[in-house]
Amino acid sequence: MKALAIEQPGEARIVEIAVPEPGPGEVAIDPAFVGYCGSDLTSYRGLNPLVSYPRVPGHEIAGTVSALGQGVAGLAVGDVVTVLPYFNCGHCRACRAGRPNACVNNQTMGVQREGAMTSRIVVPAEKVLAVPGLALRDVALVEPCAVGFHAARRAEVQAGETVVVLGCGMIGLGAMMGCLRRGAQVIAVDLSPGKLDVARRLGATHALESDADLAKRIEELVPGGPDVVIEAVGAVSTFLAAVDLVGQCGRVVYIGYAKDAVAFDTKRFITKEIDIRGSRNALRSDFNDVVTWLRDNPEAGGHIVSATVPLEEAPGKLAEWDARPGDFTKILVSLEPAA
Structure with a gap:
């Protein structure tokens, strides 16, 4: 079967790989x-230290169950599903604490192990989540939104609080929607007018272009500063x-990875008595x-998805995204058979 492979930095192409079959406790899924x-973009650029090449990318998955291994219950062939693409060890401190997302030995599909940009994948049944009543396109948005949620x-985040979200890429938009779901007001910040427009359409209370006057404008909107700032840029x-x-006694949550060391004025940690958390x-x-x-907001997917291409065009679209990253919020690769 065909698959997209990032063969080395700057080189992606369509390759042939073997069709997998589910073993006991496993589920075969045909991605749509x-x-x-x-x-994936970082891997293509050669900047992802967790990736070895070649690598089949992809962990934002929408598909249908095509076969069940022995002993699998609660799923049926034809079910619309997504996948929790994080594989944890089950033994480390995070796993024992019920926080497998932070497993010290985590392996994510498309990063440390092969991903889903192909015609069929096989995963353990406990990683599969049935998603009835949601369009297949929107099922592919569940995982990236979940990282923001x-x-x-x-x-x-509590109802009535004000949250500043720095970065309106896919993860930042997910964080924004997660905060809106909790009843907060959200100030979205980005350099891209196009991404700010998406944030507005998804419900941002305010959408501000980042510039030298950003702090002043936020102070005018929220005297004393916001309750929460979520960083989703990684700069x-x-x-x-x-x-x-x-604001004083507020919370800061970091999702992004800063590529370089960050030198903080630690006095602010203490004088503001802020909480700083990773996610x-x-x-x-x-x-x-x-x-x-997404069920309650069926228009969201249409605002988020920038482009959908068939697998054959996926290498070119990845190169295009690399060249013009600000032009795209979310690119989906369609693996559905041509009509």
Whole structure:
């Protein structure tokens, strides 16, 4: 069967791989749509230290069950499903604490292990989540939105609070929607007018272009500063801005990875008495929350998806995304057979 493989930095092409069969406790899934994640772009650029080449990318999955291994219950052939693509060890401190998303030995599909950008995948049944009543295209948005929803959970966002979300890429938009679901007001911040427009259409209370006057404009909107700042960019400047912008006794949650070391003025940690938290991957409960949100907001997917291409065009679209990253919020690769 055909698959997309990133063979080395800057080189992606369609290859042939073997068709897998489910063993006991496993489920075969035929992907219909798989989203490109920022980690896939990083792998393509040769900047992902967790990836070895060649690698089949893809962990934002929408598909249907095509076969069940022995002993699998609760699923049926033809079910519309997504996948929790994080594989944890079950033994480390995080796993024992019921937080497998932060497993020290985590392996994510498309990163440390082969992904879903192909015609069939096989995964353990416990990683499969049935998603009835949601369009297949939107099922592919569940995982990236769940990463943002998990950040809102980590921030313990409460109804009536004000949250600043730095970055309106897919993960930042997921964080924004997670905060809206919790009843917060959201100030979305980005450099791209197009992405800010998407944030507005998804319900952002305010959408601000990042510039030298950002702190002043946020202070005018929220005297004393926001209750929460969620950083979804992964840049030194936004790591620092999150601490500067948050109000006294507020919470800062980081989703992005800053590629370079960050030198903080630690006095602000103490004088503001702020909480600083990390957020990694997502839990099944976050997936369930996203499914509910997307069912209640069926227009969301149309705002988020920038482009959908067949598998044959996926290498070219990845190169295009690399060249013009600001032009796209979410690219989906369609693996459905041509009509």
